[in-house]
Amino acid sequence: MTRIATKVFAWIVLAFLVAPLLAIFPLSFSSGTILTLPVPGYSLQWYEEFFLNDRWLDATRNSFIVGTATMVLATLLGTTAAYGLNMSNFRGKQIVLVLLSMPMVVPLIVTAASMFLAFSAVGLANTLWGLVIAHTIIATPYVVITVLASLQTFDPNLMRGALSLGAPPVTAFREVVLPMILPGVAAGAIFAFATSFDELVIAIFITGPGEFTLPRQMFAGLREFLSPTIAAAAVIMILLSFVLLFVSEAVRRRGEKLVARRANQ
């Protein structure tokens, strides 16, 4: 009896979490012209609209550009920061760690507002590069955290070994450290991409028309013309998120296997 009750409860919780998300699927295939349920009939017109409209295509392209640039920058900065923090021991290391994770805890609206003010002063507001920098700032902590975690099992003597065998520090890092922490770096990179790809608040502050990203375009669509195209866009974003989720899970498993194999010996 209790077991059945537990099962039922679990399904209810799952439905609670997922059902609102599922509502968007029938909406995106609506044959009507406004966002209402139940849908009058089914059609692919809103997908057609999405893929033929320059505004949506530009927004998609911008999202990928910003996401990829953010991923590259945040991975570079986060990995080197994590390695440096892990290898050294200095006074105030804890403070640096807290400062590095600040962007994760400060309310996004505060970050966004201050970035808008700061970026306006140097002419970065209303540019894609401004958005890339802003996204890099909020995405880097995720990379720092995942890379620090994978460095926990890294033996610093390997770096010393590589140096003693004639490898200059950068080469030693690339040949010896990086292959060992790759799962953490890859997971961090995916997080960074996803963080940028999903982000709306900063995009509202920093991007002007023409530099809209996908979430920003959806937000504009919601406010200006309540067209079901945003439902189609939403479904596309959900599917992309799933892909990212699977990739990061695969990376995590590969990393776990690597660690397990090392531990087994």
Next chain:
Amino acid sequence: MSSRTEPLVVFDSVDKVYEGGVKVVDNLNLRVEHGEFLTLIGPSGSGKTTTLMMLAGFEAPTKGIIRFDGAPLNDVPTYKRDFGIVFQNYALFPHMTVAENLAFPLRMRRENKAVIAERVRNTLDMVKLSALSDRMPTQLSGGQQQRVALARALVFSPRMVLMDEPLGALDKQLREHMQLEIKRLHEDLGIAMLYVTHDQSEALTMSDRVAVFEQGKIQQIGSPRDVYSRPSNRFVASFMGENNRLDATVAGISEECVTAHVGQGGVAVRAHAVAGGPAAGEQATLMVRPECIQLFHRDGFENNVEGRVTDVIYHGDHVRLCLSVEGIGALVARRPVVTGEPGFAEGDVLPVSWSARDMHAFTIDPSERTEGNA
């Protein structure tokens, strides 16, 4: 190569002070000669590993100069020093095969593929691991990993080899086997090796010279025989091997002989006099090794007493006898087990003797005194 008159490595007045003001190496002056096997031995925290780390370039001296072949080494980064280093945990690259591990230093030196393959093969032959070249390090036993680490440190013909307790993780039998193998490689290759250990049998069997470290200073440096049989102070005597230790008061000193009374006015014993030893009237610590105590009276031995056996401990190849000697106290003697010789039993009263040359007289706690001066 510079002239052979210059030692290979010179530590010139080197200090190492860690954050917080702990001085781990204190005004170190050390020379490593061309082609020699020098062992640094001492308890943990004595500065021996820090000394190796400074030579390797992983730590920078706080003060002083390290020279290699006459040229200052302080500002040369590790990767340009060209030293083969063997770490205690081997530090083999887990994502590379044995052959790839060995090829790494050659790749870094941009050797061509044919040269790399040949040298990897020859070096693996040398350590008898040719059959395992395609294995991953995690598929090897501890002893095999150790030999790969050794091979990797030798494959690029380094200018010198540094080893930081390389046998620490192996069991006793394998360790003794590897000691001989490292010694053989040293003899075959003629390359200078600096070896750090806290195991005295390792230091004594492998080295040309041994440097005994304590509190950041070298207490004694010399051949294994010197350090073991002619320790220069109480620390060296008690760190290297076992000792009977007697507190005594010096009564008089003749040419090479110290006469002292054990305890307060106890039996007079004779010990070997050394420069800097205790003076007449001073308190002294007398030390004699268990294997130097004979169980018969011998002409020419200055110390002859009688002892009663209080305990006999069997160790397979030798027995240890605990003796009670009147006016001296407890003494331990160590005798080989010889077939056909009568054994010893508790309660036996035996003649006990030792040569004054085997008994060393030291001033009380020289390490404390040097501390006081510093």
